[in-house]
Amino acid sequence: MARELRLLYSIPLIICLTQVRALGIPREQLVPCYYIFGDSLVDCGNNNDLDTLAKANYLPYGVDFPDGVNGRFTNGRTIADIIGQLLGFQKFIEPYTTATDDDIGIGVNYGSGSAGIREESGSHLGDRVSLGRQLLNHEAIVSRLSLKQDNKTFTEEYLSKCLYIVNIGNNDYINNYLMPTNYPSSHQYTVDQFATVLMRQYTQQLKTLYRLGARKIAVFGLGMIGCAPAEIERFGTNGKPCVEWINDAVMVFNQQLKPLVDELNNGYPDARFTFINLTNILAPKGGVALPNKPCCPVREDGQCIPESIPCPNRALSVYLDSFHPTEIANRVLAKRSFNSLSPVDASPYDISQLNMASYNFTMVFRILVIVATLIQFQTLVVVAGEPQVPCYFIFGDSLVDSGNNNGLTTAAKANYPPYGIDFPQGTTGRFTNGRTKADVIGQLLGFVDNFIPPYATATNPEISKGVNYGSGGAGIRDDTGRNLGDRISLNRQLLNHASIISRLSLLQRNKTFTNEYLKKCIYVLEMGSNDYINNYLMPNNYVTSRIYTPDQYAAVLVRQYSKQLMNLYNLGARKIAVFGLSLIGCTPAEIARFGTEGKPCVQPINDAVELFNNRLKPVIDEINTNFQDARFTFINMTGISTPEGGLVSPDPPCCQVRSDGQCIPNSIPCPNRDVTIFYDGFHPTEIVNSFFAARSYVAQSPMDASPYDIRQLARL
Incomplete structure (x- = not known):
């Protein structure tokens, strides 16, 4: 029997261009700058020169990225890249390791593969830039920016308008708590205790970010680590779709993180912290498991084998390697974070609302249909044999x-x-x-x-x-x-x-x-489209509009x-x-040709289309x-x-x-x-x-x- 491949219902995936109000896509940046903290889910090259196994500066990573291999742990763009584009940034945010003085005013990406909230997380893989070190790097960037702008007050005001995202904590489980032979944490703490210890340290780190001028901060919860191919391979599932006890541990962490975000908002009235609920965004409709087969052949540590050939249909895969999502999955995550489809996706704001809370939104223009809200991970069954x-x-x-x-x-x-x-x-x-x-x-x-x-x-x-x-x-x-x-x-x-x-x-x-x-x-x-566009709507070239009314023409065509x-x-x-x-009346060419008389589209053309369809x-x-x-x-x-x-x-x-x-x-x-x-x-x-x-x-x-x-x- 042919095996089944479950596909993200979004594609490709895939996109729900309907069902929610129109999403504005900016002609210009919605915020002046964008700073990114995290692990390999957002790393864009900071680990390339480190002495570590956690690096992705080789093929097949980057196979679909415009500039090729770059250190991103996916085939194309990361979730942070796509959020940046939704914010209106025309260029990708530079990694800290290569950011120039001209770059830093737009933003910096501090993300580092295998990094965690705890300093030791990921140490068995080699060097990495923990969240504590990322914050030190950001402090250095703030100093450089202040010198460049030559006005500390202006710099503080400038930074308060920027967006900051923090996507970290995965490695505190994957490359710490879940490795009892490498780390003592699972011997020292129960699952609840470890989440509390993590949260205590994370609280201080988020407060440090606030102290460094951040005011609009999106804090990402952990995803369903127990559904990662590597964890399934390592621990087994006891007949269930994922490693349930790992996902339970993730839930304990997330359930402590959301109240922390609320507490920070209450403690700092000028702060706009928000919690992005990745477990809800990733939850498949109907409880069907997500695909859990890596797209590339993987090494023992779950990363792609260098120069290996990835699966050809990456738009139909959730994971590129045993831990990291494909670009198409990153689109789902980014767009649901940017414009939530459910009240539990993001609290108290999604990222678009976070920006509107205190930034001039007049740069936004409306679009024809809702672009790219890659809706819940529903599943389509596609025969892969x-x-x-x-x-x-x-x-x-x-x-x-x-x-x-x-x-x-x-x-x-x-x-x-x-x-x-x-x-x-x-x-x-x-x-x-x-x-x-x-x-x-x-x-x-x-x-x-x-x-x-x-x-x-x-x-x-x-x-x-x-x-x-x-x-x-x-x-x-x-x-x-x-x-x-x-x-x-x-x-x-x-x-x-x-x-x-x-x-x-x-x-x-x-x-x-x-x-x-x-x-x-x-x-x-x-x-049938050209029977209107390149016939009936061209009276200088064709006689049809002179001999038929729209209703008569529809009847002739359908006959x-x-x-x-x-x-x-x-x-x-x-x-x-x-x-x-x-x-057809909503195509840019027809609008430019006929005008809309103040309406969104050329209504007489759409009325003619309706006559055809109704017949x-x-x-x-x-x-x-x-x-x-x-x-x-x-x-x-x-x-x-x-x-x-x-x-x-x-x-x-x-x-x-x-x-x-x-x-x-x-x-x-x-x-x-x-x-x-x-x-x-x-x-x-x-x-x-x-x-x-x-x-x-x-x-x-x-x-x-x-x-x-x-x-x-x-x-x-």
Whole structure:
């Protein structure tokens, strides 16, 4: 039986762009500076030159980080890095060991792998910079900053506006209390006594930070150490998902830490301490255990073996090594810390509120949908052996195109940077920075070894797994998109599919077998956007808006689309997900072109989209009724992409755009792509595609998909 991989429901993960009020992502910094204290969860290179085993200055650490290997104990960004980006910092905060006088006014990262609250924690690994030493280093930085600013009063006021995060205590358990042969603490103290001893010392350290000018301080509780792969391997679980007695010890610590934060706030009226409850943020919905297999091959101490090859699908893994989260897991932690989804996530403030408490928030701009609140660790079951279906075929436009337009004479192509900047293979022809919605759905279905190939390059060995026919500029109507040049309309895509079936039948040498095989596959159709964008909304290029009202045009389109869907059925498809149109009137290009008359989006365009969608869903129901073996389903993109509380104004494109809304070739895109909705004037970023894919795969609302979501469709 194929083993199951439990995936963070956020992806990829993954993101809940709905359900809470709009999250502001800053154009400028929300705070003047940002100081980071902690252990390997935030270390960004301070241990690189220390005599210690606790260092990560080698591959595969940093494999997905923009600057490569740097000393971070993960594949990409740490939780501290992502919080910094959410605060508006355009550069990552420098480690203490390399911070220059120009850097220190923006902030310093003091984090050190294996460091603890107690001085001796982690000593068996070698040197490390304990929290006590980190505070001494910060005191030196404050002195340097005061000299640089040449005004002690100004420096004190300046530091009071900064954000400070403290993420420490893990090693006081992992590399101290849980190692009775190396440390006496577990012989001297019960679990409750050790937490009390730690808290007593931690109290003095937090007061020292306050004395050094800090006023806005986020104190992170411990995570579920007992669920770390290394601890499970070492202690076993007695048939439970994690090492429960270790998590119980963590709970004792956290239950003493929160009252300490409250006490500090009461004792220092100008202080804004807050407690970040990592155990709650990490708690999986339904009590299902998080994945606990490291992504990289590990050494005996739980770190990655140098130069080893990590798992290819790191966006589907929680742990990079036996202790440290992957970047995608760090996103969940950072974003739930920044904007809490539950009152128990953070108390009394989340980090965004902590900043608003005393800092000018006029620099914040509103965005289209709630960006990247990587919602609770719910779980999706993804088959990590064989895919859930034998093959996966994709039809559509630029939202799913993976390179079919590269060789066409057309302006609608994306085979140049900055497209593909975050894609594993680089520039491929995808109209986004990374994966498309179709790519992510494929991974959720279990196609994790390779992405489905484009029709233009698909080889005979590949076609049995599926083919991507998507083409930028394509539409339901054959004339749609001709203003851009050549494109492969839906009719032509269906002809290409008929050709693939013929090739497949020859390869399998059994037409009956091929017909039965194709019935088990998943088919997705993402089509219709260009019939508006590059047809009806261009009266100078097309006659449709002059001969049809919006309602008439929707009727004409859906009539043709229904015939094309039946054509696909006649070609053997039975499990077909048909995506409705999304909020075209909220794309930056349409807003720039038509204006909004004071509303968040171009309302007449969204009204036209609604007419189309309202006609399409009954067609799906009718096909299912008339053909008993058909399993068509409608994916409600307008419902999925509309945040609770209504639309808000969208953010500008991430890349610099041409007059046609696409990225200017070789332009530099925004650095914070995982907190941006649109990559260019029309196309979503990978993080948004991941959200759309996840909500399509497992519906969160009965309105998301009808009558099935894609996971249910695959199981039929």
